Amino acid sequence: MQNHVLILDFGSQYTQLIARRVRELNIFSEIKPYNKVPEDLSPYKAVILSGSPSSVRSDEAPHPDLSGIKGKKPLLAVCYGAQYLAHFHGGNVAPSNTREYGRARLSHIENDNLFFQDIPVNSQVWMSHSDTIKELPTGAKLLASTHDVENAAYTIEGEDTYAIQFHPEVYHSEHGKQLLENFLVKIAQVAQDWTPDSFVESTVAELKAKIGDEKVILGLSGGVDSSVAAMLLHKAIGQQLHCIFVNNGLLRKNEFSDVLEQYQGMGLNVKGVDASARFLDELAGEADPETKRKIIGRVFVEVFDDESHLVEGAQWLAQGTIYPDVIESVSATGGPSATIKSHHNVGGLPDYMKLKVVEPLKMLFKDEVRRVGASMGLDKALLGRHPFPGPGLAIRILGDISAEKVAMLQEVDAIFINGLKENGLYDKVWQAGAMLLPVNSVGVMGDERTYEKCVALRAVESTDGMTADWVNLPYEFLQKVSNDIINKVRGVNRVVYDISSKPPATIEWE
Numbered sequence: 001m002q003n004h005v006l007i008l009d010f011g012s013q014y015t016q017l018i019a020r021r022v023r024e025l026n027i028f029s030e031i032k033p034y035n036k037v038p039e040d041l042s043p044y045k046a047v048i049l050s051g052s053p054s055s056v057r058s059d060e061a062p063h064p065d066l067s068g069i070k071g072k073k074p075l076l077a078v079c080y081g082a083q084y085l086a087h088f089h090g091g092n093v094a095p096s097n098t099r100e101y102g103r104a105r106l107s108h109i110e111n112d113n114l115f116f117q118d119i120p121v122n123s124q125v126w127m128s129h130s131d132t133i134k135e136l137p138t139g140a141k142l143l144a145s146t147h148d149v150e151n152a153a154y155t156i157e158g159e160d161t162y163a164i165q166f167h168p169e170v171y172h173s174e175h176g177k178q179l180l181e182n183f184l185v186k187i188a189q190v191a192q193d194w195t196p197d198s199f200v201e202s203t204v205a206e207l208k209a210k211i212g213d214e215k216v217i218l219g220l221s222g223g224v225d226s227s228v229a230a231m232l233l234h235k236a237i238g239q240q241l242h243c244i245f246v247n248n249g250l251l252r253k254n255e256f257s258d259v260l261e262q263y264q265g266m267g268l269n270v271k272g273v274d275a276s277a278r279f280l281d282e283l284a285g286e287a288d289p290e291t292k293r294k295i296i297g298r299v300f301v302e303v304f305d306d307e308s309h310l311v312e313g314a315q316w317l318a319q320g321t322i323y324p325d326v327i328e329s330v331s332a333t334g335g336p337s338a339t340i341k342s343h344h345n346v347g348g349l350p351d352y353m354k355l356k357v358v359e360p361l362k363m364l365f366k367d368e369v370r371r372v373g374a375s376m377g378l379d380k381a382l383l384g385r386h387p388f389p390g391p392g393l394a395i396r397i398l399g400d401i402s403a404e405k406v407a408m409l410q411e412v413d414a415i416f417i418n419g420l421k422e423n424g425l426y427d428k429v430w431q432a433g434a435m436l437l438p439v440n441s442v443g444v445m446g447d448e449r450t451y452e453k454c455v456a457l458r459a460v461e462s463t464d465g466m467t468a469d470w471v472n473l474p475y476e477f478l479q480k481v482s483n484d485i486i487n488k489v490r491g492v493n494r495v496v497y498d499i500s501s502k503p504p505a506t507i508e509w510e
Contacts, residue, residue, distance in 0.1 A: 003027065003028065003045055003190050003191045003194070004028050004030055004043045004044050004045065005022050005027055005028070005029040005044065005045065005046050005048060005184065005190060006030055006032060006041070006044040006046070006048070007022075007029055007030065007031045007032070007047075007048045007050060008031075008032060008033075008034045008048070008049050008064055008081075009031050009032065009050050010034050010049070010050050010052030010054065010062045010064075010080050010081070011052050011053055011062070012050045012051035012052050012053070012078075012079070013053075014050070014051055014167055014169050015031060015050040015051075016031070016323075017169040017170060018048055018050060018169040019031055020169075020365060020463075021169045021177055021180055022180060022184065023194065023365075023368065024177065025177070025180065025181055025184060025185070026192040026193065026194050027184055027185075027190050027191075027192055027194055028194040029048075030044075030363070034049075034062045034064040035062070035064065037064060037066075037068070037069070041068050041069065041073065044073065045073070045074070045188055045189070045190045046073060046074040046075070046076070046183070046184055046188035047069050047073055047074070047075050047076070048075075048076045048077075048078065048081075049064075049075070049076070049078060049080070049081025049082075049084065049085075050078055050079075050080070050081065051078055051079035051080045051167060052079070052080035054080065055130070055131055056083045056084050056086075056087040056088075056093050056131065057087070057094075057095075057131065061084075062080075062084075064084075070085075070159070070161060071156075071158075073160070073188075074160035074161075074162075074183070074184075074187055074188035075159070075160065075161045075162070076162050076163070076180075077161070077162070077163040077164070078163075078164055078167060078168070078169070079128065079165060079166070081163065082133065082153075082154075082163035082164055083133055085137055085161070085163050086133045086135070086136060086137045086151075086163070089137035089138055090137045090138030091133060091134075091135045091136050091138070092133070092134040092135035093131050093133055094131065094132065094134045095130065095131055095132075096130060096131060096132035101127055101128050102126070102127060102128075103124055103125075103126060103172060104124070104125055104126075104127050104146040104148065104149065104152075104166065105122050105123065105124055105146060105147065106121055106122060106123050106125060106144050106145070106152065107121070107122070107145055107146055108121070108144060108145040109123075109143070109144045110141075110142070110143045110144065113143055113155065114182055114187055115143060115153070115179070115182050115183060115187065116144060116153075116179070117182050117186065118175075118178055118182070119178055119179060119182075120175075123173075123174050123175050124172065124173065124174045125146070125152070125166035125167075125168075125173045125174075125176075126166055126167045126172035126173045126176075127146075127165065127166050127167075128167060132149060132151075132165070133149075133151040133165060134151075135151075136151055136154050137154075139156050139158065139159075140154045140155065140156055140157070140163075141155050141157050142154050143155055143162075146166075149165055151165065152164065152165045152166060153165065153166075160187055162183060162187070164179075168180055196368075196374070196375035199368075199372055200235070200372060200375055200376060203232055203236075204232060204235045205236075207232065207236035207237065207358070207360060208236045210358065211236065211237055211240070211315075211316060211358065213240065214240065214315040215240050215241075215311055215312075215313050215314045215315060215316070216233060216237065216240060216241050216242065216315070216316040216317070216318050216358065217242050217243075217244060217304060217308055217311055217316065217317050217318065217355070218230055218242070218243045218244070218317075218318035218319075218320075219243075219244055219246060219300070219304060219317075219318075219319065220243050220244065220245040220259075220263060220268075221320065221388070221390065222245070222255055222385075222388070223320070223385060223388050224366070224370060224373060224382065224383055224387070225320035225321075225322050225361060225369055226319075226320035227263075227320075227373065227378065227382055228320070228361060228369050228370075228372055228373040228378065229318060229319070229320040229359075229360050229361050230243055230263075230268055230318075231268075231373070231376050231378060232360045232376075233358075233360065234267070234268060235376070239269050241268070241269055242269055242311045242314065243263065243268050243269060243270035243271070244270070244273055244303075245259065245260050245263060245271070246273050246275055246300070246303055247273065247274045247275060247276050248275060248296065248299075248300070248392055249275075249277065249279045249280045249403070249406060250276075250279065250296075250391065250392030250393045251392055251393070252393075252410060252413055252414065252417070253411065253414040256272065256274070260272045262379075262382065266378075266379075271307075273303065275303050278299060279296065279299050280401065280402075280403055280406075282298075282299050283295055283296070283394060283400075283401040284400070284401070284402070286400060286401070287399045287400045287438075289398075289510035292391065293391050293394075293395065293510075296390070296391045296392075296394055297391075300390075304317060304355075308355060314355065315356060316355060316356050316357070317355040317356070317357055318357075318358045318359070318360070319357060319359050320359075320361055321359045321361065321362045322361050322364055322366060323362065323363055323364055365466075366463075366465055367463050370383050370384075384426075384427055386417075386426075386429065386430065386431045386432055387430075387431045387465065388433075393410070393413075394510075395508050395509070395510035396433055396434065396435045396436065396509065396510070397409055397435075397436045398435065398436065398437055398438045398509060399438035405436055408436065408489060408490075408491050408492065409434060409455070411488070411489045412436070412455050412485050412489050412492060413433060413434045415485050415488065415489070416432065416433070416434050416457055416481055416485070417432060419477065419484070420432060423477055425473065425477065428461075428471070429459045429460070429471050430460055430461050430462040430463075430465075430468065431459070431460055431462070431465075431468075431507060432458060432459040432460075432471075433457075433458055434455050434456065434457055435455060435456040435457075435458060435509045436455055437454045437456060439453075439454055440452055440453060440454070441453075441493065441494045443493030443494060445493065450493045451493075452492055452494075453491050453492045453493070454492070454493075454494040454496065455485065455492055455494070455495055456496045456497070456509070457478070457481070457495060457496070457497050457498065458470075458497075458498040458507070458509075459471040459473055460501075460502070460507055462502075462507075467501075467502055467503070468501060468502040470498065470501055473497070478497055481495070
């Protein structure tokens with residue numbers, strides 16, 4: 001494929017959004033750290049430089065090698081990238097008198113340039129920087145200004161190099177998508193041929209070539225990611241794929257039996273393994289969330305190691321890892337971002353487990369996974385299933401885990417999720433679940449004092465899990481669900497609703 005777009009990451013909080021906006025144009029984009037520019041640039045028809053929390057004037061500023069890019073490939077420099085090109089190529093970057101953050105409007109545009117075609121003057125853009133470009137680099141021509149930022153956009157004459165001080169990737173930039181399309185399609189002439197169907201076709205071909213006649217073990221979770229990964233592999237290698245659906249004792253109510261039956265109906269070669277006692281024994285007495293995740297990850301691998309010995313000639317372990325998993329676990333593809341939490345299916349395998357890893361979805365966001373699944377004809381109910389964390393209810397039970405707590409939370413969760421479905425709210429929510437809190441509260445039931453558990457309900461709307469807003473569920477619905485939980489689940493006497501967004505909170509509580 002020769003129609004990729006390379007995004008060099010300087011640690012901006014918006015880098016992932018650049019990748020998403022490019023993909024929305026049916027163009028595949030790939031993020032690499034600024035200090036790991038690929039030696040072979042032939043697959044890339046264009047390059048984008050991201051923003052950064054750093055200042056180009058700092059001695060510690062990210063300093064990429066652009067010798068094979070600038071002037072040789074179409075280049076779009078965003079925010080820090082624009083300042084970088086100015087600072088190191090004859091221009092001048094200085095601290096601005098005031099922090100330039102938030103909405104601004106383009107007061108001047110050179111309309112005769114393809115870059116700003118179909119973008120009107122007075123368009124809203126989003127600024128996020130503390131330095132400003134005082135003088136343009138050598139050979140540059142001004143393309144756009146705002147009321148406060150004279151050098152808001154420029155191009156290097158004689159090159160397909162464009163630079164902007166604002167962020168086209170955020171929704172606040174009204175015509176950001178159009179600007180990216182102008183650069184990538186009209187200037188760089190990148191083909192818009194990256195679609196779910198093309199992804200399936202190319203991925204199946206790659207899997208066939210990579211795996212050959214070897215056998216693959218895949219851990220199914222019941223979620224969208226592992227299910228789509230399974231169908232891709234099934235298309236590629238058929239019965240060479242051995243799926244294992246593990247009951248870790250932390251699934252939702254009746255999930256093990258219901259989902260196992262569904263997978264068998266899809267024609268997958270699947271085996272159910274009940275390892276619930278093993279997981280719960282290992283988790284006994286452990287309250288630290290990171291330690292719980294690591295225990296679950298370790299036991300998960302151990303179970304697969306045991307099962308792999310039962311599949312003669314197994315060479316591969318397939319995982320449903322997706323892009324946000326990788327981003328949050330190992331930072332922005334190796335860039336300067338911070339690790340937020342561990343994911344149980346990221347990071348490879350221990351040396352003793354002699355299986356190679358295949359991750360067919362690791363470059364896709366959640367909504368892209370769903371579109372790929374739809375193109376393969378997967379059941380809408382399965383594709384519309386809310387995401388569910390790999391560690392299951394272990395990270396929705398704050399504190400230590402016990403079989404009694406799991407059973408209690410399963411009942412609470414079932415009432416909440418079934419209530420959403422019965423009231424036509426399930427498909428309006430991206431993810432929902434209940435948390436069992438490590439506190440008791442005083443209550444009154446039948447004129448008697450109670451001192452029982454509190455549960456928190458959580459429902460969010462999102463596109464890919466990178467950001468999320470809480471859902472304003474109807475009060476009448478919350479009132480009924482709360483009453484049902486308290487009346488039907490022994491041991492719970494209080495229900496609260498979580499109204500925090502991500503960021504600053506995360507979707508899960510642990």
